[in-house]
Amino acid sequence: MAGGLSLRCGDCGAHLKSVEEAQEHAELTSHANFSESAEAVLNLICTTCSKPCRSQTEVDLHTKRTGHADFVDKTLEAAKPIELEAAAKPKDDVVVAAEEGAAAAPSEGGQSEEMVVPEVNKSMLEELESMGFPTARATRALHFSGNSSIEGAINWIAEHEDDPDIDEMPLVPAETKAEANKPSLTPEEMKLKAQELRERARKKKEEEEKRMEREREKERIRIGKELLEAKRIEEDNERKRLLALRKAEKEEEKRAREKIRQKLEEDKAERRRKLGLPPEDPGAAKPSAPPVEEKKSSLPIKPATKAERMRDCLRSLKQHHKDEDAKVKRAFQTLLTYVGNVARSPDEEKFRKIRLTNPSFQERVGNLRGGIEFLEICGFEKLEGDEFLFLPRDKVDISVLNIAGSELNSAIANPFFGVL
Template sequence: MAGLSLRCGDCGALLKSVEEAQEHAELTKHSNFSESTEAVLNLVCATCGKPCRSRTETDLHTKRTGHADFDDRTLEAAKPIELEAAPKAAAASGESAGDESSQPEEMVVPEVDSDLLGQLESMGFPTARATRALHYSGNSSIEAAINWVAEHEDDPDIDQMPLIPKDKMTEANKPSLTPEEIKMKAEELRERARKKKEEEERKTEREREKERIRIGKELLEAKRIEEENERKRILALRKAEKEEEQRAREKIRQKLEEDKAERRRKLGLPPEDPVSSKPSAAPEEQKKSFLPVKPATKAERMRDCLRSLKQHHKDEDAKVKRAFQTLLTYVGNVAKNPNEEKFRKIRLNNPTFQDRVGGLHGGVEFLELCGFEKLEDGEFLFLPRDKVDMAVLNSAGSELNSAIANPFFGVL
């Protein structure tokens, strides 16, 4: 089978032509070449069309650009090696050179655009790298040269001056693209960059929209939870109001029963028989009427005291509310700092105390229900440390909060 490439015996590189072998020998000083039936790889990137000659080049290209799909066109581009036109390569491979007096082709540095070369050097590129980039990129533009450097920056010979046969220098220096083609290529690159930017902007906008939707859902959920909590609070407040009204009606009913019994006693009549007075009552109701009345708890006595205070000052809502707030402050201070004597001792003749609590009906009585005692001199209300009952103070705080929050407190 005819040889399809030349293999360097020193480094194993495959070269497509005698000219490449000569250039490789000049750059690396390798001189051991042999003909090979293995073709040089021609792997073309399916995305951008860049040809790669080895798996190493494809890996580097994928690393730089992210392009991972390559078309193997090795067999399409493979051609037999022409050895007759390369006496230097034939001699280096150990084969007969024919005429020993023949001279190798003279290798020279290719000519490149001096203006482009100066611009690259002003950017900091070494002269050899800039010359190599301009030569292999077609000597067409700064952008093409920079792209070539970016794709070949890991090449071992990136900073070596390129050499080509003298008779091919003119052909090599010709621009690979006409001015019109360069202009079209630049326009294509600008259009591609514009589309890429638009796609990135659309992607960013989609991400922002997703974030806005997520934040909106979180706000709606937080609002729903807040409304649910408010609804529960209103229901609890209404329930407390109904219970308060029920207790007020029951107290009025008991008061009427007591007044009725007192009038019968004053008139010398026997006590009313519950059975005869309510013949049509159901057995269950009759059973309930004979249940003993439980003594009032301290919390109920506190509630009655606050209700009495409000009823005695029913036309002074602001004054009543301020009294409730002051009592809540006294109770709260003792509950938070039971060891502080200054919170457990109140001067009765203090003008502020008299104006807010002491001068109102039931104010001092409420404090006494909380555990405060009048000292013998009658000048102070004092709560001994050993008589501080947190349960009583908590009940007092609950009753005061209920009285402050309930607009119907003490109405009945």
């Protein structure tokens, strides 16, 4: 059935325009004493920003905050009756209990519960009695209309005048009466209650943020572990790839040695055939050479030639950097450039003078073992506190430079140079 135009909280006096607002108010404040009101909720609309205000206090606050002072009253346009059938069910239960004449109802523990007459607004009760309504009817009307107004009580009487118990005094449990008589909150208490609710909501929000932060931290740790594991797997795969590459290079080198050995054997067999000698029996064991007694020779030992010394320098450079083929090849080509420039233009001093501290020279030749020694064999000398390598014009030996160029070309072109 159609009810009033609004609901009013009996605990704090809040004015609510729908059952949904009353439910939300009950969840926030734990208030449960609501009554129907024929007074519509105030609806004042700001003409500047269209903000709705439900009380004069809200109007004053809005004006103070924004400076807007013009409002249009649309209370009657927005007002509509509230359906209270679902909310009226607890009251119907009380009516049924009163119709059955139960002055006392059994409690959960099996004991009888005391039933008493509910307290109503005395001034409104006297006014209804002065209008000619019996005390029981007026009390019942005020109680079930929520003690809201005289109009609400009269409307309730008009709707229930055919009820058989209309003139019977209503009865409610004593606890219900005590709750009904509970004094409403003062403005200070309402302010404290609202502050408590805000504090509770703030703590709940902080707890939720902490929980979310813990979840995010767990996710970061998980992602970090996955990245570390992926990096470890990638490093393992790279290590395995390098090992496989090194193994393949060794196999290739082994096959190259075997190919050279077979070529030497073929050449040897060909020479024996040309000389008319029988083929060498591979099964025949070669006689071991008798131990040669070491004798001190009084003859002078022939010193190694410059070509041999150059070859030893280049071989040492290759062996000490055997895993850096590109760097070795670049060093050989740089040395060939130095030697070739001097051989082509021996009178040009710029080709015969090299600064040892030059970064490019150090990177290409100076930092590699055997590089500077090779240039010294070619005739270069260290000058000015080992700051320069210099080849004097009168010490330029074209034949030595040609030997150096030949050794460098051989080292660059022979892939097995320094390996066998």
